[in-house]
Amino acid sequence: MPRRRERVRAGRGRRGLWWVLVGAVLVAGGLGGIAVWQNTYALREEHVTLRHDGHRLEGVLARPPAGDGPFGLVVFVHGDGPVDATHDTFYRPLWESFARAGYASLSFSKPGVAGSEGDWLEQSMDDRAEETLAAVAWARKRPDVDGRRIGLWGASQAGWVLPKVAARDRGIRFVIAVSPAVNWLRQGRYNLLAELRRDGADRHQVEKAMRRRETTLRLLRRGASYEEYRAEVGDSADISPGRWRFITANHTSDAVADLRAMRGTPVLLALAGHDVNVDVAETEAVYREILPASTLRVAHYPDATHALVDHDTESSSLRLTATAVFAPRKLYAAGFLDRQTRFLRRLGAGEGAA
Known part of the structure; x- marks a missing residue:
């Protein structure tokens, strides 16, 4: 009898373990289904390529889920870093919001990223503007794109590219600028001090960081090589030779002249309350001073x-x-996606800026 009871208990234990495993599989399957559903967008994505400056760029054209067009188009201009066409899927909720307004979205991976040829660290802001203009010209040749309704969306470092493109191509219908900076050097100083405050740096740490910054600026002003930079600054783990060349080429960037030249283009400026990268108060003041209300x-x-x-x-x-996997649209601040949809719809209704 004791052995029989042991066998019965063992059988019950195995059955209990079985149901635990079945439950775990069902839960995992359910969560997996939710993740797939939440990451499925009302879009038709097409892989596209663009030849520019001797290189092939790989990209995505995301059209609304139905219809042949021609659709209005939002051309994406990335911020800093090695960004691919979807920004690691981060752009898809935006594309979907634009599709709701009847607009397609076009985005290319940066040179040297995700199959695109070249090296984004070799680009100046003028180079990036020319690349964007090439993307706009390419799009205007497509029968499913309405060449009269092409605009730009860009974030952060794109603040130095968007105005250049809109100033050079007066056919650009609108600009959506998200957290754009105005002046490279002032933005860098603001970012440095904001991060030091966020990290609880004491007075000595702040002074040391500012001395290092002044040394770096002096080297940039005289066009110093990377080797000279390393010799003077010492610890350069955060700056590679390519990054130093990129900073050297772009550290004098300022958007003011190009903002003046693009006056009249409808602009939606999106600003965050917890921005340690860009001084949004300065950005707003400059945009309001230069652009018509x-x-x-x-x-x-x-x-x-x-x-x-x-x-x-x-x-x-x-x-x-968890949010990125199970509710990616909720990554963005409340109202951000809907506001952009309304902006484009009102442009289509001829109401100018939203």
């Missing part, structure tokens, strides 16, 4: 970070990952 709309997102992600979400790696 009739064509400029400013949208504030007090609870957002530089990337227009909800601040509380970005502050928790667990919450950020």
